[in-house]
Structure formats: C-alpha cells, structure tokens
Amino acid sequence: MATMAQSWLKHPGHYIKEEMEERGWSQRDLAFILGVSEQAINPILNGKRGISPEMAKALGEAFDVPAEFFANLQQAHDLALARIPDASVAVRRNMQTVLPIREMIKRGWLEQSDATMLQAQLTRFFDAQNLGEIPGFAHAAKRTAGEISPAQYAWLHRVRQIARSISVPAYSEKALREAVSKELPSLLYAPDEVRQVPRILTQCGVKLVIVEKLPNAKIDGVCFWLDGVPVIGMSLQHDRIDNFWFVLRHECEHVLNEHGKEKEMVDVDLDGAAIPISEEERIANDAASDFCAPSQKLDVWLQRKGPYYYERDVLAFSRTLERHPGLVVGQIRRKLNRYDYLTRYLVKIRHFVLPVSMAADGWGQTVPVSL
Numbered sequence: 001m002a003t004m005a006q007s008w009l010k011h012p013g014h015y016i017k018e019e020m021e022e023r024g025w026s027q028r029d030l031a032f033i034l035g036v037s038e039q040a041i042n043p044i045l046n047g048k049r050g051i052s053p054e055m056a057k058a059l060g061e062a063f064d065v066p067a068e069f070f071a072n073l074q075q076a077h078d079l080a081l082a083r084i085p086d087a088s089v090a091v092r093r094n095m096q097t098v099l100p101i102r103e104m105i106k107r108g109w110l111e112q113s114d115a116t117m118l119q120a121q122l123t124r125f126f127d128a129q130n131l132g133e134i135p136g137f138a139h140a141a142k143r144t145a146g147e148i149s150p151a152q153y154a155w156l157h158r159v160r161q162i163a164r165s166i167s168v169p170a171y172s173e174k175a176l177r178e179a180v181s182k183e184l185p186s187l188l189y190a191p192d193e194v195r196q197v198p199r200i201l202t203q204c205g206v207k208l209v210i211v212e213k214l215p216n217a218k219i220d221g222v223c224f225w226l227d228g229v230p231v232i233g234m235s236l237q238h239d240r241i242d243n244f245w246f247v248l249r250h251e252c253e254h255v256l257n258e259h260g261k262e263k264e265m266v267d268v269d270l271d272g273a274a275i276p277i278s279e280e281e282r283i284a285n286d287a288a289s290d291f292c293a294p295s296q297k298l299d300v301w302l303q304r305k306g307p308y309y310y311e312r313d314v315l316a317f318s319r320t321l322e323r324h325p326g327l328v329v330g331q332i333r334r335k336l337n338r339y340d341y342l343t344r345y346l347v348k349i350r351h352f353v354l355p356v357s358m359a360a361d362g363w364g365q366t367v368p369v370s371l
Contacts, residue, residue: 009080011047012073088115108366151217159209159233171205198357207231212362221247223254224264230255240346242330246288253287293331
C-alpha cells in the first residue's frame with residue numbers, strides 16, 4: 001500500500017515531461033540537447049530508472065536550472081519509497097545514548113538480543129520496574145553536581161550483582177581494624193603482596209569486588225552494604241601501587257565508620273582532584289594518606305628536605321617507613337601537586353591481584369552471574 005508521501009510524490013521523469021511540454025520539446029528534442037540517444041532517456045521519462053548525478057548536471061544545463069533541482073527530486077522520491085526503519089532502531093539509539101550498551105554486551109553483563117529483550121534485561125540489571133527508573137532514561141530528571149553518570153551507575157550495579165553471588169564469613173569490625181592496623185601495613189613493601197588483600201578482607205567478612213570501569217566513566221571505588229555485609233568495589237582504573245592502596249584504605253575507612261549504609265559512598269576521583277568533599281570523604285582521605293605514608297613523618301621530612309627532594313632521599317625515607325617507594329612518591333605528588341615526580345616508582349599491580357580474586361570482572365574475564 002502506498003504511503004501518503006508516495007501518493008503525491010511522483011518519479012522525477014514526470015516533472016521532466018512537464019518541463020518538456022512547457023517548452024514544446026519532444027523526447028527526441030531532449031535527447032538531441034543532451035547529446036544522448038532516445039533510448040538513454042526513455043527509462044527516466046517513464047519512471048523506470050533514476051537520475052544519476054551526471055544526468056542531473058546534464059538536465060540542469062538543458063533546462064537552465066541548478067543541477068540540485070533534479071538531484072533533489074530523485075532523492076525525495078527515493079526517500080519516499082524507502083522502507084520505514086524498524087522501531088527498534090530508535091529504541092537502540094536511546095539505550096546507547098544513555099549507556100554503553102555494546103560494551104555491556106561485550107563484557108557479558110547483558111546478552112545480545114532484540115531491542116525488546118534488551119530493555120527487559122536492563123530493567124532486571126538495574127533492579128528497576130521500568131526504564132524510567134534508570135538514571136538518564138527519565139528525561140524529566142535533573143542531575144545535581146556530583147551525581148554519578150548512568151555509566152558509573154551501571155558499574156555500581158555490576159559490583160552489586162557480583163557481591164550478591166559471593167559468600168563471606170560474618171563481618172567483624174574488630175578483625176577489619178586489626179587488618180588495617182597490622183596485617184595490611186605489613187604488605188606495603190613489595191608490590192606482589194597485593195595478592196593477599198582478597199583473602200584478608202574475606203576473613204574480615206568484607207566482600208571485595210573488582211570491576212573494570214566502563215569507557216568514559218571514571219570511577220575509583222564504592223562502599224555499600226548488602227544485608228548487613230559491607231561491600232568494597234574497586235575499578236583499578238589507575239594501575240599503580242599508590243592508587244591501589246590509597247583507594248583500598250579509603251574504602252576500608254568508609255566501612256569502619258559504617259558509611260554507605262543508607263546510600264552508596266561512590267568515589268569518582270581519588271587521584272588528587274581538588275574538589276570540595278564531604279566530612280565522610282575527608283575522614284577516609286586522611287586515613288588513606290596516613291596509611292600510605294604517615295602524614296606527620298612525611299610533613300617533617302618534606303620540611304627538612306625542601307625545596308629539593310632527591311631520589312636517593314626518597315628511597316632512604318621509604319625504607320625507614322617500610323613502604324614501597326611508590327607509596328611515598330604518591331603522597332609526595334599529592335602534597336606538592338607534582339604529578340610528574342618520580343613516576344617510574346608507581347609500579348603496576350593489577351596483574352598480581354586479579355588472578356587471586358574470585359570476584360574480578362573485566363580485562364577479558366567475566367564473573368558468571370544471572371539476571
């Protein structure tokens with residue numbers, strides 16, 4: 001059945017014939033003017049063939065009008081006859097505009113399926129009744145400063161999914177306090193000791209989930225509680241020894257202070273960004289800084305050695321603190337705002353911790369959880 005557009009929009013050949021009649025031209029006359037045979041233009045005049053760009057230019061010269069006139073006639077006719085795209089195109093556009101759906105499918109968070117099933121999967125993924133409850137899909141919703149993006153929200157829900165699928169002993173605040181004051185500090189000298197972290201937190205009753213961040217969705221970590229069990233999520237977006245320990249200790253402090261019980265404590269940028277922070281974040285930052293390099297000792301050292309901080313002095317100071325130099329360098333960089341300082345000591349640690357974590361998702365591996 002012809003659409004409304006098809007009912008009035010005729011083939012360009014119809015309008016060429018009208019122009020020929022206005023000028024009193026026959027088909028043979030037009031062929032002569034164009035320098036082609038009658039057989040070449042007959043299919044166009046009868047609506048059997050479209051107008052090529054070359055023919056549009058030739059007709060423009062013949063009728064002394066811009067070539068775009070005929071080219072536009074052909075384009076409008078072709079569009080009118082084109083099949084209306086499936087409604088799922090707009091649905092997939094809306095989903096991909098809000099969330100990196102393709103990446104979520106690639107990572108195994110969603111299954112490849114038609115648009116309707118993808119919508120159903122998204123509502124289950126976010127524990128929502130409908131898409132309007134997902135940030136970014138509710139068009140009337142206003143975003144406030146500091147609110148996490150839909151992609152960061154998706155990362156958070158992936159952490160939550162995985163956390164539900166793992167078991168740990170009952171949470172012990174006492175055990176966690178002992179771990180952050182004794183056991184974890186004993187690991188700070190060698191990069192490969194990060195492999196002990198998942199075991200230690202599990203013994204304390206804390207669920208540690210490591211999920212690779214989604215593209216263009218910067219996030220460091222999160223702390224929240226599931227049925228009275230604390231969960232720490234980390235992205236390892238900065239694969240450096242200083243960032244790993246700072247973020248981990250930061251989130252542990254949230255747990256020890258029972259932050260995140262009412263609302264998730266989402267940490268988007270803990271790598272030295274100078275932005276206003278809450279009291280909870282200040283407390284966690286101070287604990288993390290002191291853990292990586294005792295602040296009082298570091299401040300005294302900076303005053304004594306400044307304004308020149310030689311590499312040999314940093315290495316000697318690190319030995320006295322029984323810390324890997326990367327941890328001390330990380331804190332010096334933050335305090336002096338010198339993010340180009342001794343970067344070679346900020347060694348990578350991801351390859352040590354991922355193989356020993358049963359809840360590590362990303363970097364080519366997917367934790368099997370069902371929607």
